[in-house]
Amino acid sequence: MNRPLVIRLCNYIGDVVLSLPALQLLAAHGYEPHLYGAGWASTLLTGTGWAVTKRGQGLRARVGQLRSLRQQLRAAGAPQDEAVWALAMPNSFSSALELRLGGFAVAGFASDGRGFLLKKALPAADGPHAAESFWAQACGLLGQRLPIPDRISLPLTAAAQDRAREVIARHAGPQGDYVCIAPFAGGLVDKQPKRWPEFAAFAKRLEGLGLPILVCPGPAAEVEEARRLYPGAILIDKLPLDAYAALLGQSKLVVANDTGPAHLAAASAAPLLSVLGPTKTRQWRPWGPTVTALGGDGQWPDTELVWQTAQAIVNRP
Structure with missing residues (x-):
């Protein structure tokens, strides 16, 4: 039997995608x-x-969940004379606290x-x-120093691929070529929004x-924004994340802000x-060989450069 390891995931889609190489290594x-x-x-x-396991609401509920999970792992054959380990991937105090109160031996950065x-x-x-940070956690737990892969691989089920093919067949025309945009991005970096003002x-220019x-x-707020700001785009609502990843992976071009779907696209x-604008490029740019990142570190890229780059990507053989 493999050794059970409870892993407290990060709270955002992009972070979880960036942690995939570490999870796969473990x-x-x-x-x-x-x-x-x-x-x-x-x-x-x-x-x-x-x-x-989906995290519950509030510390009391989470501690109860984790204690129950630890008991389940014991019942499934985890050695009684050894601690059951957990890895706190977020750097927060709360992520380590809930695991410790759940009875686990906790590993993580001392932050x-x-x-x-x-x-x-x-x-x-x-x-x-960030991908290197997550990778370091896995290597530290293993007691090894290994090179991080140059790309992230997100496994997808046949059902997710089929759902994406249905969307493509319905909306992409006979050739099946299309562009995806991911213009939504929450949060601030150094008090600046991560959404490209242009x-x-x-997107209107992309119609060309x-x-x-x-x-x-x-x-729902993003649905209304999509209808209002991107009337020339085909709105695909309520698409599951795995099917969304499959859809991104088959596109001719994905244009994205610093947001979870950008990391999904790179992993696909x-x-x-x-x-990128205020984003710290060396820390948070999407990871992988199919990524072209423009701007960042406090400066949005020139719009004409973005347009020329988009054309070049679409016209690749």
């Missing part, structure tokens, strides 16, 4: 991942076959004043990128490529044009 070295995170994680990671909660403090990453005007433009909003080997 699984390849004899750990059985039991993931603990947001409700959407089970859909995103269906193709991995890993168990996912946010949580060192006393850890059974094993892991060494810091060699590089600045995105709506640029002669390809259908698909947009897949998430919450989509030709991604990542438009």
Whole structure:
């Protein structure tokens, strides 16, 4: 039996995607991942076959869930004379606290004043990128120093691929070529929004490529924004995350802000044009060989450069 390892996932889609190489490394070295995170994680990671427990609301509920999970792992054959380990991937105090109160031996970075909660403090990453940080956690737990892969691979089920093909057949015309845009991005970086101010005007310009433009909003507020700001795009509503990843992976071009779908696109080997502004590029740019990142570190890219780059990507043989 593989060693069970409860892994507290990060709270955002992009972070979970960037942690995939680390999770896969642990699984390849004899750990059985039991993931603990947001409700959407089970859909995103269906193709991995890993168990996912949706976090409850409030500390009391979460501690109860984790204690129950630890008992289940014991009953399934985890050695009684050994601690059941958990990895706190977020750097927050709360992520280590809930795992410790759940009865686990906790590993993670000794950040946010949580060192006393850890059974094993892991060494810091060699590089600045978030993917390298997650990778360092896995390597530290294994006691090895290994090179990080140059790309992220997101396994997808046949059902997710089929759902994406249905959307493509319905909306992309006989040739099946299309462009995806991901203009939504929440949160601030250094008090600056992560949404490219020129995105709506640029989407209008993309219509000149002669390809259908698909947009897949998430919450209701994004649906209304898509209808208002991107009337020339085909709105695909309520698409599951794994099918969304498959759709992105088959596109001729994805244009995205610093947002979760950008990382999904990179992990699906989509030709991604990542438009960055206040984002710290060396830490948060999408990871992979199919990514072209423009701007970042406090400066939005020139619109004409973005347009020329988009044309070049679409016209690649």
